[in-house]
Amino acid sequence: xxxxxxxxxxxxxxxxxxxxxxxxxxxxxxxxxxxxxxxxxxxxxxxxxxxxxxxxxxxxxxxxxxxxxxxxxxxxxxxxxxxxxxxxxxxxxxxxxxxxxxxxxxxxxxxxxxxxxxxxxxxxxxxxxxxxxxxxxxxxxxxxxxxxxxxxxxxxxxxxxxxxxxxxxxxxxxxxxxxxxxxxxxxxxxxxxxxxxxxxxxxxxxxxxxxxxxxxxxxxxxxxxxxxxxxxxxxxxxxxxxxxxxxxxxxxxxxxxxxxxxxxxxxxxxxxxxxxxxxxxxxxxxxxxxxxxxxxxxxxxxxxxxxxxxxxxxxxxxxxxxxxxxxxxxxxxxxxxxxxxxxxxxxxxxxxxxxxxxxxxxxxxxxxxxxxxxxxxxxxxxxxxxxxxxxxxxxxxxxxxxxxxxxxxxxxxxxxxxxxxxxxxxxxxxxxxxxxxxxxxx
Amino acid sequence: xxxxxxxxxxxxxxxxxxxxxxxxxxxxxxxxxxxxxxxxxxxxxxxxxxxxxxxxxxxxxxxxxxxxxxxxxxxxxxxxxxxxxxxxxxxxxxxxxxxxxxxxxxxxxxxxxxxxxxxxxxxxxxxxxxxxxxxxxxxxxxxxxxxxxxxxxxxxxxxxxxxxxxxxxxxxxxxxxxxxxxxxxxxxxxxxxxxxxxxxxxxxxxxxxxxxxxxxxxxxxxxxxxxxxxxxxxxxxxxxxxxxxxxxxxxxxxxxxxxxxxxxxxxxxxxxxxxxxxxxxxxxxxxxxxxxxxxxxxxxxxxxxxxxxxxxxxxxxxxxxxxxxxxxxxxxxxxxxxxxxxxx
Numbered sequence: 196x197x198x199x200x201x202x203x204x205x206x207x208x209x210x211x212x213x214x215x216x217x218x219x220x221x222x223x224x225x226x227x228x229x230x231x232x233x234x235x236x237x238x239x240x241x242x243x244x245x246x247x248x249x250x251x252x253x254x255x256x257x258x259x260x261x262x263x264x265x266x267x268x269x270x271x272x273x274x275x276x277x278x279x280x281x282x283x284x285x286x287x288x289x290x291x292x293x294x295x296x297x298x299x300x301x302x303x304x305x306x307x308x309x310x311x312x313x314x315x316x317x318x319x320x321x322x323x324x325x326x327x328x329x330x331x332x333x334x335x336x337x338x339x340x341x342x343x344x345x346x347x348x349x350x351x352x353x354x355x356x357x358x359x360x361x362x363x364x365x366x367x368x369x370x371x372x373x374x375x376x377x378x379x380x381x382x383x384x385x386x387x388x389x390x391x392x393x394x395x396x397x398x399x400x401x402x403x404x405x406x407x408x409x410x411x412x413x414x415x416x417x418x419x420x421x422x423x424x425x426x427x428x429x430x431x432x433x434x435x436x437x438x439x440x441x442x443x444x445x446x447x448x449x450x451x452x453x454x455x456x457x458x459x460x461x462x463x464x465x466x467x468x469x470x471x472x473x474x475x476x477x478x479x480x481x482x483x484x485x486x487x488x489x490x491x492x493x494x495x496x497x498x499x500x501x502x503x504x505x506x507x508x509x510x511x512x513x514x515x516x517x518x519x520x521x522x523x524x525x526x527x528x529x530x531x532x533x534x535x536x537x538x539x540x541x542x543x544x545x546x547x548x549x550x551x552x553x554x555x556x557x558x559x560x561x562x563x564x565x566x567x568x569x570x571x572x573x574x575x576x577x578x579x580x581x582x583x584x585x586x587x588x589x590x591x592x593x594x595x596x597x598x599x600x601x602x603x604x605x606x607x608x609x610x611x612x613x614x615x616x617x618x619x620x621x622x623x624x625x626x627x628x629x630x631x632x633x634x635x636x637x
Numbered sequence: 638x639x640x641x642x643x644x645x646x647x648x649x650x651x652x653x654x655x656x657x658x659x660x661x662x663x664x665x666x667x668x669x670x671x672x673x674x675x676x677x678x679x680x681x682x683x684x685x686x687x688x689x690x691x692x693x694x695x696x697x698x699x700x701x702x703x704x705x706x707x708x709x710x711x712x713x714x715x716x717x718x719x720x721x722x723x724x725x726x727x728x729x730x731x732x733x734x735x736x737x738x739x740x741x742x743x744x745x746x747x748x749x750x751x752x753x754x755x756x757x758x759x760x761x762x763x764x765x766x767x768x769x770x771x772x773x774x775x776x777x778x779x780x781x782x783x784x785x786x787x788x789x790x791x792x793x794x795x796x797x798x799x800x801x802x803x804x805x806x807x808x809x810x811x812x813x814x815x816x817x818x819x820x821x822x823x824x825x826x827x828x829x830x831x832x833x834x835x836x837x838x839x840x841x842x843x844x845x846x847x848x849x850x851x852x853x854x855x856x857x858x859x860x861x862x863x864x865x866x867x868x869x870x871x872x873x874x875x876x877x878x879x880x881x882x883x884x885x886x887x888x889x890x891x892x893x894x895x896x897x898x899x900x901x902x903x904x905x906x907x908x909x910x911x912x913x914x915x916x917x918x919x920x921x922x923x924x925x926x927x928x929x930x931x932x933x934x935x936x937x938x939x940x941x942x943x944x945x946x947x948x949x950x951x952x953x954x955x956x957x958x959x960x961x962x963x964x965x966x967x968x969x970x971x972x973x974x975x976x977x978x979x980x981x
Contacts, residue, residue, distance in 0.1 A: 315951070318951050322956075326684075326687075365892070366892065369892050372891070373758075373891045373892045374891070374892050375889070407683055408676065408679050408680040408683050408957075409683075481715075485715060487663075487715070488667070488715070489695060489697070570697055572697065572698070573695050573696055573697040573698070574675070574678075574679040574682065574683075574695070574696040574697075574698075575693075575695050575696075576682070576683055576686055576693040577665075577686070577692055577693050585665065585667075585695045595698075597864065597866060598672075598698075598864050598865070598866060599676065599866075600676060600865070600866070600885050600886045600888075600889040600890075600957075600958065601889060602889060602890075
């Protein structure tokens, strides 16, 4: 209870145990209860929304981390593979890459299913396997050249349709014409499944391969590297410039109309829609400076422009939070203004500045809109090796997969969202950890 | 701690400096353009990257119009080599190209795409005439010989054979090539059957186009963005709604949605290929001839795209929902690609 002088005078006359006072007290408690109820229900609503969003993502996405494989006996026919020079590794690899693995697969399939002779049926049978199955066979040969000419069991990657069937995402009950997989194909899968040849395992390739048009082959590695390179550029540009401007504006700049104007503009920029920064990036970095389209360098510069206001504002707040007594003490001991700032104020505000910067970077990590304008929203398979090469970013990968017609991309989209969320949680967790570890309480 | 931090920062900047190679000549094909052609173009790009020693081309989905804009900015490494389009290049775009020095453009037709009207399997299959589509979606329509703002609220007001359900159509926004083609093929197709409209066409061509192509804005037509998966999801949730999108999305989702019959023919692979289904268009890509031989792999990309492995009856593009050219058409296109015959 806050006591104003009026109340002090009144206290003398009030009988605290009177009915009137009791009912007043009651009504105050009731109001508090109502307030608490509303506060708690809004919190509950927020939590429910979060649970629904996360739940639906995890429900659809978790199966994206598994893949279906079918074990087949593959006869590595010498007449098809030709004479491979096993002693010259380089030449050997080159010849294996050029070998007609498709024919090996087809002839092995025909051995397993001798009743399949029609060309279209052979095609249908082959469609049970991913194009990545050929890579699996190649890997077997490369790992151990001595198997050439023999029949070996190989775990082949199944096609997305088979994968969806096994995971129950394609219903068997609907008419044949309405699904992507025919009755005959389902019968083959069941036959293989009953023989114990169909297995499900963890989808490592999701983490180590690049984008693909085939859902079962698509992965997030190149997008992750793209995001990393982009954020690196963003950090290297935005952090020094942002902190520098914050120090100047907070500690050195005179307070006049000009600095007021600058401050208003910075606050304004923080609220500008991110697509506008994309347009700016397109105009300046690509059309004027002629930097390459789709490069993480351009993406990083554009996102740096977007992150700058956030970093400046949070850094200024952190600098402001350092008590004046520290500054006064330093100046009192003869430190110059610059020494005061760099020896005392800046180190003490560093946890706050880093927290703000990391949150700004996390924002940049989740951004797609500005990247559309500068060409990073594109189908890019190869992993970028430098910040000048074409690349995409994680949220862009999510956006592109969400737009793909193939059913198999549904779970991949959610799986990629889960990975992106994991990165965001790590970054924000790092921000909290830094703050708690280094923050000084006054 | 902060001294170490400084060292780390210096370390990171050194690493990043080493990451910047000197800008080399581009050795990767760059493709832009239509989002409808994107799934096919990327499938070819991926296979091309896998089966040749060239780098996998970078494919951007910018929309047909956006693609031409980028394509026509000039000749040189900074500009794209190929642009995909779900409609033919306009003469204004050829002029823009010519103005910026892009003279020889090779047009490659790759196949057909049906634009389908579809609804949830839970509802009955719809059976439209082109006239019905225009009457349901146009801003102004012909009633009793007069042109009035669209008064229709339910389908059976237009055609008694259609169900008594609210007109609710989810379709692409104006920026989309699919919308352009839908307006041209379905709406104009229905619109021009009215003698009143024919009369206007003779007098005022612009008014005619506006009347036939303008879609109503009173909520019956809902722009659902470029994401066709979103439309499919909404159709599932709302059996009363009808969606407009490309054939490949119908093919991938035929277990939950069904294509409506238009002018007596259903949107099936065969009907679109045989051109019996009316609302279908050609898909193209355009190659900058000046870049062939400069950017490595363009010719090889063309032959991969037009190979039997991709375009044939069992090719992977047919699997993705592209309706292929007839064998005579394909033979002709192959000659064009071989000789790189430019547009006139």
